[in-house]
Amino acid sequence: MIVGDMTTMNLCFDSLEGLSVGDALGAQFFVPGTSLDGLREGHLPSAPWPWTDDTEMACVIVAELREHGDIDQDRLAVRFAAEFEPYRGYGAGAVVLLRRIRDGASWRDVAPAAFGGTGSMGNGAAMRVAPLGAFHAGASHRAAAQAMLSAEVTHAHPEAVLGAVAVAVAAAEVGWARTTGHRPQPEELMDAVLPFLVDSRVASGIARARSLVGAGVAEAVYELGNGSQVLAFDTVPFAIWTAATWLDDYPAAIQACLEAGGDVDTTAAIVGGIVGAYAGTGPSGIPAEWRRCREPLPDGLLPTLAE
Numbered sequence: 001m002i003v004g005d006m007t008t009m010n011l012c013f014d015s016l017e018g019l020s021v022g023d024a025l026g027a028q029f030f031v032p033g034t035s036l037d038g039l040r041e042g043h044l045p046s047a048p049w050p051w052t053d054d055t056e057m058a059c060v061i062v063a064e065l066r067e068h069g070d071i072d073q074d075r076l077a078v079r080f081a082a083e084f085e086p087y088r089g090y091g092a093g094a095v096v097l098l099r100r101i102r103d104g105a106s107w108r109d110v111a112p113a114a115f116g117g118t119g120s121m122g123n124g125a126a127m128r129v130a131p132l133g134a135f136h137a138g139a140s141h142r143a144a145a146q147a148m149l150s151a152e153v154t155h156a157h158p159e160a161v162l163g164a165v166a167v168a169v170a171a172a173e174v175g176w177a178r179t180t181g182h183r184p185q186p187e188e189l190m191d192a193v194l195p196f197l198v199d200s201r202v203a204s205g206i207a208r209a210r211s212l213v214g215a216g217v218a219e220a221v222y223e224l225g226n227g228s229q230v231l232a233f234d235t236v237p238f239a240i241w242t243a244a245t246w247l248d249d250y251p252a253a254i255q256a257c258l259e260a261g262g263d264v265d266t267t268a269a270i271v272g273g274i275v276g277a278y279a280g281t282g283p284s285g286i287p288a289e290w291r292r293c294r295e296p297l298p299d300g301l302l303p304t305l306a307e
Contacts, residue, residue, distance in 0.1 A: 008135050009066065011175040011277050015134035016055075016062050016297070018276015018286050022254050022268035023127075024049035024294040027089070029264050036258050047293035052089040054269040057128040059083075059298055061150060065135050066301075071146045077107035077153040089265070091230065093120055097154060112156040119156025123227060123235040126151075126163035127266045130273025133171025137179065137277070143172035144196045155232075162202040163232030167270055169193045170240055174247060174278040183278075186213045186244035193240065205237030212241060217259045226262030235263060239270035246271075250279045250286050 028034050028045040039045075060079050064071060081101035084090060090098070093114055100110045114120045129147050136143035147168035151161040173192045177184050184192070190210040197203035205224055212220050220241050225234035238260065246253035253275045257268040272286075279285035 008137050008175070011137050011178070012062060012065060012131045012135040014280045014286075015131040015171055015175070015273045015277040016058055016301075017281065017291065018250065018279075019058050019128075019130055019269045019273035020051050020055040020297060021276075021286050021290050021294050022257070022270075022272025023054040023265050024051040025254060025290060026257060026265035026268035027052050029258055036255065039258070040255065044289065044293055048295045049293050050295045051297075052265050052269075053084070053094070053124070054127040054266055055297070056083060056085065056088050057124070058131055058269075058273070059301055061128055062131050063298075063301060065132065071132070071149045073107070073149050073153050076150060077101055080153065091122065091124070093122070094124060094154065107153045111152065111154055114156065119160070120154065121157035121159040121232055122155060122230055123160070123163060123232050123263065123266055123270075125155040125160045126167045126232055126236050126239075127269050129164045129168045130171040130270060130277065133168030134175040134273075134277035136168070136172045137175030138172070140169045140172045140192070140196070143168040157232075158198075159200055159202055160232045162197050162200050163236040165196055166193050166202055166206060166236050166240060167274065169196050170243060171274050171277045174243075174274055178278045178280070183248055184244075186210075186241070186247075189244040189247070190240060201233035202236055205233050206240055209237045209241035209244075213245070217242075217256050221260045221262070226260040227264075227267050228262035230263055230266075235266060236270070239267050239274075242267070243271045243274040247275055247278050249284050250275050251290075 034045050060083050081098045084098045086095050097110050112119050133143045144165045147164045151164035170193050224238040227235035242256045253271050254268050
């Protein structure tokens, strides 16, 4: 679909660039000697920056959208399992689930059976979904429905599914805002996301995030979490707050994630995916030097962005 002077696939690609750079840079902050002060002074971690499972799974989603235009759960589950490399930082539960699918089990059986039959409420479904939301810019209901489908193949718990919905809707909203030239205020973006969420800890966290507009990072972390529990409701509200606050300043948004600590590769991936859909690679967008430092994405995935 064409929106303004871009296609939604272009927005999807920009979101993936933002997600993968945030993920790869965030992962460097688990390496001793990497400091936020150094980054702010222009001292980048040594390249290349390897990306993690956040980016690997996002690349699968983007490839599916590019080839088919929508999410088919059976096809997506098989592709997740075929592409996954455990050394990318997958959690133990994800490794077990994806190996079982790779061995022929149905995601319809293994995903709901995880964690004693509750399904995973982790942040993995949210970490990978921003490009899907950007692909559906201007169609937030479609973004929400497709995000649910993409989440359920690995995360059956409602909190995890709603975390993915929130991220996808935020990316769809900001992608549309980019095409119209309207920069939504933080409260406006969160108000656009909340109607898509039923009563849940994710929804209450985002409602709380709305009340923290203008607060500092430390206060936001205290109230919302920073992903240290690796759960959707401990991750997504902070990520939405951060993206809404620094929507037109990609470096500042990622630096806020690094300042927050916790699961920094995942918060930076979510925030990077949303902000990347809005800011792109322009002056306030994803820095070209950061993109060059990030480990290359799979060959041929982003041909229109090749440098």
